[in-house]
Amino acid sequence: MTTHITSHPLDAGDPLAAKRAAFDLPAGVIYLDGNSLGALPAHVPARVEEVVRTQWGTSLIRAWNTHGWVEMQRRIGDRIGRLVGAAPGQIVAGDSTSINLFKVLAAALALRPERKVILSDTGNFPTDLYMAQGLRDLLGQGHELRLVAPEEVADAIDESIAVTMITQVDYRTGRRHDMKDLTARAHAAGAIAIWDLAHSAGAFQVELDACQADFAIGCGYKYLNGGPGAPAFVYVAERHHATAVQPLAGWHGHDAPFAFDLDYRPAHGVDQMKVGTPPVLSMAALEAALEVFDDVDMTALRAKSVSLCELFIREVESRCEGLVLASPRNADQRGSQVSFRFPEGYALMQALIARGVIGDFRAPDIVRFGFTPLYVSHADVIAAVDILADILATRAWDRPEYKTRAKVT
């Protein structure tokens, strides 16, 4: 494993420097893939063990009441709320991002029955598009999923649009949409605005309430560090609580789940977004992971994120021939990742991973680097570029074993 530098002048005044110790990261690894799977917060294993051994093992079924499992979805939701600018009582955690999108898209379409167009863009994460296609086909009412290029979204919002379904940060390029502007445009056209915060929540401060977003969803296992496949979350703006109803009408979303009525009667407010019993062990890891954010100043988080990304771009462009920036150059238009194009991107990423620099690859030719300000330093950035430059200079990526695709890329 490469020995790399451990200090950089820009790290000296970093107010988040101490947060690195809140994570267990393996030695010899520079982890630039927190946008795919966040790193392990150091206190999470003990918390999960407590839930497994004591709560499940000893309290058994009683833990639903005695250990507050029954409030978990709301409790975690409110914790996430602080990071995405949502006042309490508008978010529940649970299910997957895909499932949550189905709920809010169906609820949103029902609020605009006279319109048939779902507007999204080609930079959206495919599962969002797939879920919309699945719902469209299921409904069989002539809905259209209209896809435009990301830069054409603003102009494509007109009075034909029922719902805008936009992911704020592009998973490949890190390009960031202007939530406030697009939401205002949607509302001006009479449309409902759904935001996917998969690459936003925990990466920078989001302002759902202030932007007047209608619905939002997001991921628990990226910048929130909730663990592999961590439950997702769903936001319903309070003004829709009386009227928005989603079709996955499970018992936890019933107004009185333990009355065991034969007829569904939706719960009030965001509780109606709950469906089946949530996976408590995974929920517990997410809940514990969120505590890392308790004392984090989100403005400082964003400032460090920008600083890391800018340094990375500068260093790569000055030392790594053949890589072409795929992310916006303007930091205001980026999330917390930087992507470059490279024709043999897959092999390059395998060579990087073999040397301890973990990013990932997105077809057809994008190498993607996520910068989680909680545990990545400027020294890490320099060290990563040192290795990247060496791999390029020696063509170390050009080996057959680096070109065999794994199942998960």
Add this chain to the structure above:
Amino acid sequence: MTTHITSHPLDAGDPLAAKRAAFDLPAGVIYLDGNSLGALPAHVPARVEEVVRTQWGTSLIRAWNTHGWVEMQRRIGDRIGRLVGAAPGQIVAGDSTSINLFKVLAAALALRPERKVILSDTGNFPTDLYMAQGLRDLLGQGHELRLVAPEEVADAIDESIAVTMITQVDYRTGRRHDMKDLTARAHAAGAIAIWDLAHSAGAFQVELDACQADFAIGCGYKYLNGGPGAPAFVYVAERHHATAVQPLAGWHGHDAPFAFDLDYRPAHGVDQMKVGTPPVLSMAALEAALEVFDDVDMTALRAKSVSLCELFIREVESRCEGLVLASPRNADQRGSQVSFRFPEGYALMQALIARGVIGDFRAPDIVRFGFTPLYVSHADVIAAVDILADILATRAWDRPEYKTRAKVT
């Protein structure tokens, strides 16, 4: 805590007696609620810790490939398959029972587009009925959810029925439907048969393939002991793999998830039932828990289950005045639970729990006792009835604090 007898003649020849040591059960507790939340298998905490610390913490994103997370849904599915009589390749684990029902109900209705009736019974668990109502209302195509009494299901199957949606074991009474007979009747009438195995899987051998069930779903956290809110499972009979498509079209159900196509193209076979990223920590607990069944003879399991239930009924009826059997008297018509009616059932159950006998209550008046043959003994049955008889004789249930309903009952 009550000291109770620890041996009974019927336990002497119990081939499953050693399995008790495979579980961590708290001292002083007789756990008769494994039908609500299965007990903790003793090796699960270490396994979960391994997944948290080593797989997540050290391998990070690489674990999807190196630790086989990507095959987890199918791998767990096949393990469950052995217990429910499904040949490999027909089950995936993931999501909740409610969500899985939505998938198979939508897929089944699409196979019978000319019919509009979903047949179920009033003994079904409410979430199944709610999900069907949600789908019916979403479709807006005039579907009807027809509910009959459990004993009327067989006669209600006629050529108007698109889908029979039946839970094999009644969550309140333990009454068990005849899967082979009802499935044959459904097919004779041209209907599709969906089975909910929430209270069946792991409780006794189920024979999905042999009964020619079309679709099935089931729960991971009851008799499978997968932990609180453990992921559920979904079965699609192989003969439907080419034609059944479910509408929750997430990226994990895509034919090539990591190609990131803009258009959904369903995976072949049961993989199309996958949606979003599954909660790996909860999945890992379920996977580990299933190993307890590896050397279990399911015929012996069922024999012990019947023996425990019969003994419990006999003892309660001879010593506990005021309780009226709510379960079928004939063991062939029961799952692995016994329920009694008692007007102050809620308070009675609280009094039992306070004395270490954990069962649960189901409105309006049912006290419910689940018998998990892997960790419940005949001595436990006698001890539980000793305490129950004492509570009844002393009216110890008649206290205000036992009558205040908790959120989860």
